[in-house]
Amino acid sequence: MKTLKFDVAVIGAGSAGMSAYRAAKARGKSVVLIEGGPYGTTCARVGCMPSKLLIAAAEAAHAISAAPGFGVHAGAVRIDGKAVMQRVKSERDRFVGFVVQGVEAIDAAERLRGYARFTSADSLLVGDDTQVNAERIVIATGSTPQIPQELRGLGKRLITSDDVFDWDDLPESVAVIGAGVIGLELGLALQRLGVRVALFARSGRLAQL
Numbered sequence: 022m023k024t025l026k027f028d029v030a031v032i033g034a035g036s037a038g039m040s041a042y043r044a045a046k047a048r049g050k051s052v053v054l055i056e057g058g059p060y061g062t063t064c065a066r067v068g069c070m071p072s073k074l075l076i077a078a079a080e081a082a083h084a085i086s087a088a089p090g091f092g093v094h095a096g097a098v099r100i101d102g103k104a105v106m107q108r109v110k111s112e113r114d115r116f117v118g119f120v121v122q123g124v125e126a127i128d129a130a131e132r133l134r135g136y137a138r139f140t141s142a143d144s145l146l147v148g149d150d151t152q153v154n155a156e157r158i159v160i161a162t163g164s165t166p167q168i169p170q171e172l173r174g175l176g177k178r179l180i181t182s183d184d185v186f187d188w189d190d191l192p193e194s195v196a197v198i199g200a201g202v203i204g205l206e207l208g209l210a211l212q213r214l215g216v217r218v219a220l221f222a223r224s225g226r227l228a229q230l
Contacts, residue, residue: 035063
């Protein structure tokens, strides 16, 4: 068993974890950044960056369809779903590459690969063979989509918002369950790109309004 000691241990190399790492380093602390999954933040992989790429395509399509109201006539709109998703994925991968480069620029002695679990209030076991002792431990593990048991019978037809950005083409129709900001954002973008969208929510509120 290898034992390491730091002032601060940060679990998770996403946006919050990287911010915590930099803040601790700026104050002269010894820090270790622990990550069990792939490098690259939620924002870059499945969040704000790829979603804004999808929205940009949707806004381009919407602008063409709305143009006649301004006296501008561009002809029939044709949406190439494969081309839309190819651009989303290629640009997403480029953004992720920048993030990964930033993480890998950190001194290897301050990075640990593996999943961490607490063994006491100030110690972690990373993987099966590394113990990390730290005065302060920051938990920045992000979140994981939870699928209700009642929906699991849908099999491959059921996806989470994380899966959208791995599509090779746009589907003909989508049911969006949840009228929060993510559901509305993706639902509106897909509708403007010609996908038939139905939105379901537990109440009549949109985006908690």
